[in-house]
Amino acid sequence: MKKQIILVSILIATTFMTGCSTVINGSKQRVMAHSNVPNMVSMKLYKNGFVVAEGKEEMAHYVLDRRSEYMIEVLDENGKKHLLLLDKEITGAAFLNLLNLLGWGIDFVSGSVYKFNGQNQYIIVK
Template identity: 25%
Template sequence: MNKNLQQISLALIALSLSGCATIFTGTTQKITVSSDQPDAEVFVNNAYKGKTPARFSVSKKGNNEVITVKKDGFISQDIATQKGFNGVAILNLINPIAWGIDLLTGAVNRVSPNEYVIKLEAKK
């Protein structure tokens, strides 16, 4: 009986030291970028991520990411991701440690939208 009480106590301590949004939604989020031109190159903050349609993870922490879509013969397009409040963080209730963890890891944010469709215009 005493061992069960110890295990329950350890589990409760572990849960109280973890942010809910960090546990349930993580610190990164998958987004999809597609374009009206197949095989356009996709960059996030100048780092190559693949060709359209591309699916990859972006960090929820810090500033908005800049997505650039390029293809020869077309004008490149830039779009910034938008970050907003992740409602799952409400599960932290009044636990300041959990709120702190979610704030430090970025899990308190969500990227919206999670799908971007880019229209590329032909160069003249």
């Protein structure tokens, strides 16, 4: 009887401990882009292939949806494009789900299972 109560308690606990990464990290991440491209004309942020932000500053702050793919394009006065694809990795908080498939599912759907590599992204011309 004790084993059954313990088993039921564990099942109930894992059911309610879902989406750990969603709770800890959220589905968005703040990223700052820096450029040292000389004579920069513009900086564009692409989300899944479409321009979602554009500016002329050498530094920009973005709040990015973790589910999407992003690329930053810097254009210099000669028309040369400098590109940076923002890489993602699985966040450590997602592993708090352990064997809870519902938690993993929630984290994948919300995108919070991923994080962009670093809060600062640099476009550096050597």
